[in-house]
Amino acid sequence: MRPIGVLCLVAGWAVAVGGLFLTSATTGRTLIACLGIGISLFGSLGILNGYYLERAIWKK
Amino acid sequence: MQRKTLTRCVLLIALGAIGLFAGAAPVRALSADEAISGLTAPNTQEITDKGDPGAEKYGSANDVTMTDAKKGITLGDLANQAGQNKVAINFVWTLIAGFLVMFMQAGFALVETGLIRAKNANHTMMMNFMVYGLGLFAYWVCGFAIQMGGSAPIANLGGAYPLNHEFAVNLFGKPWGLFGTKGFFLSGATYDVAVMVLFLFQMVFMDTATTIVTGANAERWKYSAFAVSTIFLGALTYPLFGNWAWGGGWLSQLGANFGLGHGYCDFAGSGVVHAVGGLTALAVAMQLGPRIGKYNRNGSPNAIPGHDLVFVLTGCFILAFGWFGFNPGSTLGASGNGCLRIGSIAVNTMLAGCTGSFSALLYMWIRYGKPDASMAGNGLLAGLVAITAPSGFVNTLAACIIGWVAGILVCLSVEFFDRVAKVDDPVGAISVHGTNGLWGVLSVGLFADGRSNYGGSWNGVPGSVTGLFYGDAGQLVAQLIGIATLVGIIFTLSFLFNWIVDVVVGQRVGAKAELAGLDIPEMGALCYPDFQLKASDYNVGANISAPAIAKH
Numbered sequence A: 001m002r003p004i005g006v007l008c009l010v011a012g013w014a015v016a017v018g019g020l021f022l023t024s025a026t027t028g029r030t031l032i033a034c035l036g037i038g039i040s041l042f043g044s045l046g047i048l049n050g051y052y053l054e055r056a057i058w059k060k
Numbered sequence B: 001m002q003r004k005t006l007t008r009c010v011l012l013i014a015l016g017a018i019g020l021f022a023g024a025a026p027v028r029a030l031s032a033d034e035a036i037s038g039l040t041a042p043n044t045q046e047i048t049d050k051g052d053p054g055a056e057k058y059g060s061a062n063d064v065t066m067t068d069a070k071k072g073i074t075l076g077d078l079a080n081q082a083g084q085n086k087v088a089i090n091f092v093w094t095l096i097a098g099f100l101v102m103f104m105q106a107g108f109a110l111v112e113t114g115l116i117r118a119k120n121a122n123h124t125m126m127m128n129f130m131v132y133g134l135g136l137f138a139y140w141v142c143g144f145a146i147q148m149g150g151s152a153p154i155a156n157l158g159g160a161y162p163l164n165h166e167f168a169v170n171l172f173g174k175p176w177g178l179f180g181t182k183g184f185f186l187s188g189a190t191y192d193v194a195v196m197v198l199f200l201f202q203m204v205f206m207d208t209a210t211t212i213v214t215g216a217n218a219e220r221w222k223y224s225a226f227a228v229s230t231i232f233l234g235a236l237t238y239p240l241f242g243n244w245a246w247g248g249g250w251l252s253q254l255g256a257n258f259g260l261g262h263g264y265c266d267f268a269g270s271g272v273v274h275a276v277g278g279l280t281a282l283a284v285a286m287q288l289g290p291r292i293g294k295y296n297r298n299g300s301p302n303a304i305p306g307h308d309l310v311f312v313l314t315g316c317f318i319l320a321f322g323w324f325g326f327n328p329g330s331t332l333g334a335s336g337n338g339c340l341r342i343g344s345i346a347v348n349t350m351l352a353g354c355t356g357s358f359s360a361l362l363y364m365w366i367r368y369g370k371p372d373a374s375m376a377g378n379g380l381l382a383g384l385v386a387i388t389a390p391s392g393f394v395n396t397l398a399a400c401i402i403g404w405v406a407g408i409l410v411c412l413s414v415e416f417f418d419r420v421a422k423v424d425d426p427v428g429a430i431s432v433h434g435t436n437g438l439w440g441v442l443s444v445g446l447f448a449d450g451r452s453n454y455g456g457s458w459n460g461v462p463g464s465v466t467g468l469f470y471g472d473a474g475q476l477v478a479q480l481i482g483i484a485t486l487v488g489i490i491f492t493l494s495f496l497f498n499w500i501v502d503v504v505v506g507q508r509v510g511a512k513a514e515l516a517g518l519d520i521p522e523m524g525a526l527c528y529p530d531f532q533l534k535a536s537d538y539n540v541g542a543n544i545s546a547p548a549i550a551k552h
Helices: A002-022 A026-054 B002-023 B044-050 B075-114 B118-148 B193-216 B223-246 B254-258 B270-288 B309-326 B339-368 B373-388 B396-420 B429-447 B473-504 B511-516 B519-523 B546-551
Strands: B166-171 B174-180
Touching: A002 A026, A002 B473, A026 B270, A026 B473, B075 B118, B075 B193, B075 B309, B118 B174, B118 B193, B118 B223, B118 B519, B174 B223, B174 B254, B193 B223, B193 B270, B193 B429, B223 B270, B223 B473, B254 B473, B270 B373, B270 B429, B270 B473, B309 B339, B309 B373, B339 B373, B339 B396, B373 B396, B373 B429, B396 B429, B429 B473, B511 B519
Parallel strands: none
Antiparallel strands: B166 B174
């Protein structure tokens, strides 16, 4: 799960920056950047944190 | 009527012109090396005999440095003295601001130590104490060069010209500055007075970022792992983002290269300092896991109160004081290039801190029935963190709004990490610095009012930084790209490196040490040897099985 989480994090950044090349419209760039941030946050708080929560000491 | 007025005007102009020609003396331009006649200076013998109690004689023509004493003071001497004075004012301003920021370490140490249990006080204080030395060393070796090695010219500091090389790659026809290459060990040409001033100021900023991590991971972080992690943050992670934002790197050039406002704008470091520190704190805290006793078997959290609220609130005051170095000092000067805006920046800083503490206090009072002291303190810090990036670009009303939102946001964020994400953060550092650091970055893209003018351009783009509410949506996009980079790249770098540390050194102390308190097992001495300390009594036996503790 950890590699997937890390991939998600970097992919989110790549989406946000890629938006600069995909469109020159400010609204489009804003939406794509927000999407990228969302993907990265899912990678960190969703996947990576989920991985560690499954192994948390209070669950043992 | 109109003809009458016109006639009067013509007459007045004619009379004025006659007067000018009659009274004006011939004006001759002086060459730079020509002595200026008629300059009178106080008699130094008079000062020697009588002193100058009224401060009327010091600071005169006597004090202008002359290149040729026989010739006297020339126009060139005066110009050089004026330039020297400007740079001197800016050096002194930047150094004093840096000293204030350095003192913030004491504030952080008090806040963090006050919010943890007494049995870990020595360990937490020593983490805060040593981030200074460890971070400084790493930053001197390579961090500063990576961050600022290509940042010249810095006009307010006289240029800092030796910092003149940025490593960049060309992608899609645009240069992407990645890191600086001048200033390793502050050697060679970077043995330069302007570079030294810049180093000191930037170093204490970096140290602020490293000390954020210690708070979120207190009471369970192995001291050796902390030391290695801090060195990495000071040597690489922080400097990289610092370069991209402040050192002429690719984020700062989003305006010039993609037409996104003035590129990523972060006046004093909501992103560069606080979000980097907060996100690194999150990456480590996730790997460390919560303290023993923080969560019950069903996942419900337990409150683990700190041991000294006096420490906490005194530390908050020290931090608020130091922030006057943090934000106004980020002009890197008080003279020239719009630096007189330092007054506005200082007031914005005060206001956001105040509204942050006020809104956090109100939130807790309404939601839980009591005005919570530690959250009021965190609200103050959240407001200060949030205003750090926009402080140089917004008006006072925006500062109040930014601070007010930050105070609410820190409460919501603490609840989210405590109850939903279940990331244990004993001091709320992730919420104060991470969440509100990102909010500060975003707020530049919303509230920048287009009235600041630091020498006519910012990040190489002419004009003033202007946010969405004042007509430039492109600035908001630049700020969002900055946030995406913080979350997508900086968090990832911190996560990966600290994962390596976990594998090689091990990040977390053993359960027995944690239950006993880290002062003896990790540091070899109690912080309060004469006090009767309680053993950990927060449902430890009830929520963790004995085999789990033994194995941990």
